[in-house]
Amino acid sequence: MSSPSTYYIPHDAKWPIIGSIALFLFFAGFAAFLNGGNSVVMLAGGALLIYMMFRWFGLVITESENGMYSKQVDTSFRMGMMWFIFSEVMFFAGFFGALFYARIFSGPWLSGIGEGGAAATNAVLWSNFEYMWPHNGPAELGGEYQVMGWLGLPLINTIILLISGVTVTIAHHAIKEGNHDKMVRWLLATVALGFLFVGLQCFEYYEAYAHLNLKLTTGIYGSTFFMLTGFHGFHVTMGAIILLVVMLRGRRKHFSATNHFAFEAAAWYWHFVDVVWLGLFIFVYII
Amino acid sequence: MSTATTEHHDHHDDHGPAYGWKRWLFTTNHKDIGTLYLLFSLVMFFIGGGMALIIRAELWQPGLQIVDPLFFNSMTTMHALVMIFGVVMPAFVGLANWMIPMMIGGPDMALPRLNNWSFWIMPFAFLLLLSTLFMEGGGPAGGWTLYAPLSLQGGDSFAFVIFSIHFMGISSVMGSINIVATIFNMRAPGMTLMKMPLFVWTWLITAYLLIAVIPVLAGAVTMLLTDRYFGTSFFSAAGGGDPVMYQHIFWFFGHPEVYILILPAFGIMSSIIPTFARKPLFGYASMVYATASIAFLSFIVWAHHMFTVGMPLAGEMFFMFATMMISVPTGVKVFNWMATMWRGSMTFETPMLFAIGFLVMFTIGGLSGLMLAITPADIQYHDTYFVVAHFHYVLVPGAIYSIMAATYYWIPKWTGNMYDEKLGKIHFWISTIFLNVLFFPMHFVGLAGMPRRIPDYSLQFADWNMVASIGAFGFGFSQLIFAYVVIKCMKGGEKATDEVWEGADGLEWTVASPAPYHTFETPPTIK
Amino acid sequence: MRSTFCAVVSRLCWLTVLLPGSKAFADINMPVGVTPISKEVYGLHMLIFWICCVIGAAVFAVMFYSIFKHRKSKGHKPADFHESTTVEILWTAVPLVILVSMAIPAAKTLIAMEDTSNADLTIKVTGYQWKWHYEYLDSGVNFFSSLAAEHNEARQVDSGIDVSTIDNYLKEVDNPLVVPVGKKIRFLHTAADVIHSWWVPDLAVKKDAIPGFINENWALIEEPGIYRGKCTELCGRDHGFMPVVVKAVPEDEYLAWVAEQSGAGEEAETVADGDAAEEDTDREWAMDELLARGEKVYTANCVACHQAGGQGVPGAFPAITGSPVAIGDVDKHIEVVYEGVAGSAMASFAAQLSDADMAAVLTYQRNALGNSVGDTIQPSAIKALR
Ligand code: HEA
Ligand code: HEA
Ligand code: CUA
């Protein structure tokens, strides 16, 4: 047991360097794959990365279960997670920035609206282009397509995510009351909603590709649409997996009413994913 | 508190260093990791500097003598990527690792395993980056800014470069998160925020800059990747995108990035100058506020790198004024250091020499930055060697000098040995002379019209380019002195006292030299 | 000793102010230029330069004074002050005032620079890897302008040519841009492949040429003369070798030049529409005729990437020698050169080459540079595509 005045400093750690090798294999393999190579190295790297995470987190969990962490260590973890989420927010900010820039500046500019060279740009280079959002550019890359409306699946998905935000909160209250079974039940609901969201999103992509001719290559609309929703979908998947792990740990009674950082971290992450979706729903689908 | 590491075997969580190579691979000790970062950075400095020497050798005289223009461009690109991401940033992180826990009276970094990972990513990331030089088609050759659509034309290396940037980004973000958590969570009781040394303050703010902008860079290069391989059209007008959009996103990262490269240097200056002036830092509080203002302003000036891309007039005005504003808080810092020296009792050991070199030459670079901020004039300066002169003045005698000053200043604490003062002074003087021979003439050729990123030039630039190349080789080879001094000091030498410097103030000087493997396992008392 | 030093310094300073752009400083300072804007910019540049010098001198003076006087070896004892709100406010406010005094003239110049209205003529400038295309929108005259052949030869690695024997090394083009003096010229900048930037220091015109977008700029040249500049945005391998040459002539000379260009039928090098070009296109060409012409076209347009011997640059630019395209299906070969390869540096040459040139260079690639397919491609085949 540690007294509050000492800080737990692990004396050695082999997982980080294995993680570095895994990432190296993954990135190098991915790059080789993009250049027409095979995907073996990439998959090996990915697998090693997942294995590494299991073992590393497993180690942390064991240490935590053995009471080696003090309150102060817990605070470090919390700060780590908080600022990690902030960095994720900034990652999405980059893509939202691209969306806004394309809508506020490049699109109008190409159609002749703006100071300086805008009029000439339209008159000389793209005289048949008139701006309205969404569009796939003056060269109409990808050809005729249909817009993804917000009323159908996206709306349902919004509702799903909002509900999942509620269920995860209920689960949080349950653990704070020390009610494990209730927590697991509500977490299960959250995870299920999460995967339902991902499933529907996949279906939406299928629709887009198969029936709407809306693709990644459909000019700037397709680019922003799929990159934003795609990265979001990826984060939902990650979040759901994290919640699933937390749920399984909950079943093993890893958490107590006062000590359940992993749960909270997962919940924060889930709320973050939720908020990003609201942004997407408004700026990608509705407006 | 004990200095003998062997006495700690009874604790489960504080072994002394392990033996052999495993110690370095698996270490979670902030001092070991700091050392690794610093040594990595030193190696990369010679690699990046070697590339600079290839550039300067080709520019020795007009005509193409040595390299193909494509290879030249890839040297320029790689030189910058290596120097920025492989030298200055890791060196600052290394210093943070060594000094922050000691300065705030903490036992170690907040997240020691993550710390190890942050470091061990770097060699692999650079393996990925440098390997592209050996690929068909050569390394990236579109400049370190990777502007679309030129960067999209690269050969197979393109994807590797993008991923190496993601890779380094992961390291930087994790490292920064660790630093933030350390500063907020590991301070000894009584070490209030406004008692922290300025190095800690500047790093705290730098860490926020990093967490905020590195992910944006990651997003930008991801878009490059999908434009190249997945047919998106973020940066192509035909599909409704815009090549200039890349530049906006890049510089939204890129400008704060250049302050990431200088704020910790400001912190180092604020440690060294008071020590050798034997007088407390003038205007501590205003230093903190000035740093914060610089960081804030750095988010709203990015388009000063883009005055020629055709922005609306109002945009150009805004970015011009905002950029000029940065001179005010930076001026406050310079004046504060000046006032710290004023009526002090100064001595001029090597760290102080480098600090004064920093002060003088950084100011020159800053003032040329101010000239660049004036939009109509920048339209003439932009993309010429005048810009190259500006940023080397802030980066080399700025960032690099600060790192060298810090090394000379703290190396007795790290190794327990004094470095060779005489060689240190020689290193300073030779470096400083050649450095100005190297970079000052770049102002001239730039104003006279020599564009940057060209392997060959017209005859009227010949003389000054030769001068610059002489300076480059002189400066470059004098860095071997530095490497020699560092290695010599690591191996042995005159024993250093605990306080090392007469005027030194701060917790790091209260522990033994060399600093014991674990410091402050029980928090020190803060006056 | 000291007074001579001061005298030299002050003379140097006054020289820079009084004799702007005098020969003595041409090598180390910004040119004054020949347009109202360039002169304003020069003035602004000198103003901020001197302000910066004064600030620097003041800061360094204080710093070095204390370095010399307040040193321990002179027995100076440290004072203990470390705060003073008054000075802090002072050295925040004074710089602000200085900045405002710089910002006002800067803003004025900027506004003038951006005003492209009421131009007398408009020229569209398009950047290509690695040459410029000029199109006079009012008269339709248009042509490419690339690094002059002699310079291009000299600048190759191992060319064996001493570049110092070449006048205006890297500053000469085959076809300069001819413009009238005393007229407000509006430039439209764009690019065909990657970003370039068109810069002529004497005109204080520098604007990025962005593919798919047009930027505007203007100049009013006051004195006839030849003004040289460069591409200033990194645009690939030969970024250093795409100079700009502007020849400013009196208006009547300019008008005569325009008439000559648009009248007598265009040179065969430019897009075919004159009678001679028509004839060229329709007749049957012999193999050696095509090869002779093809070699010229290849040297002028393709060597930059595919190299003189056709060996290319591995990984970046494919070899022509033995290329599956160049020795394979004719239609595919034509398609690559006519339409370019999307997403690569291989641009469409449809607009740059006449039918005859295109046919010639294709035939040349198939039957020279180590290839020997044996077929010819006739200009009429290219014409059919248009
Ligand atoms: C450490 C890195 C660093 C630092 C600190 C700075 C500091 C500054 N930089 Fe620099 N800059 C770069 C690194 C840096 N820069 C790099 C790498 C590039 C090129 C990127 C590329 O294109 O590849 C660049 C390019 C660059 C440009 C674009 C040029 C172009 O491409 O056309 C501009 C334009 O505004 C600029 C401005 C400034 C300004 C105003 C400051 C200010 O912060 C300086 C403030 C300091 C002072 C002014 C001096 C001290 C103050 C006083 C003594 C007080 C009194 C002063 C006054 C009243 C004025 N920089
Ligand atoms: C922190 C950043 C940093 C640092 C420290 C430096 C340091 C140096 N830089 Fe660099 N530079 C940049 C950042 C930096 N630079 C950036 C951002 C660019 C813009 C890139 C772009 O346009 O995209 C640039 C561009 C740039 C150019 C312009 C290239 C062009 O536009 O085409 C030049 C040209 O002279 C140059 C030169 C130098 C030199 C001579 C040094 C010297 O200070 C280096 C001195 C050090 C050494 C020489 C090491 C010692 C080496 C030996 C002793 C011998 C070799 C030994 C071995 C290999 C084992 N740099
Ligand atoms: Cu065109 Cu550089």
Ligand SMILES: [Cu+2]
């Ligand atoms: Cu900047």
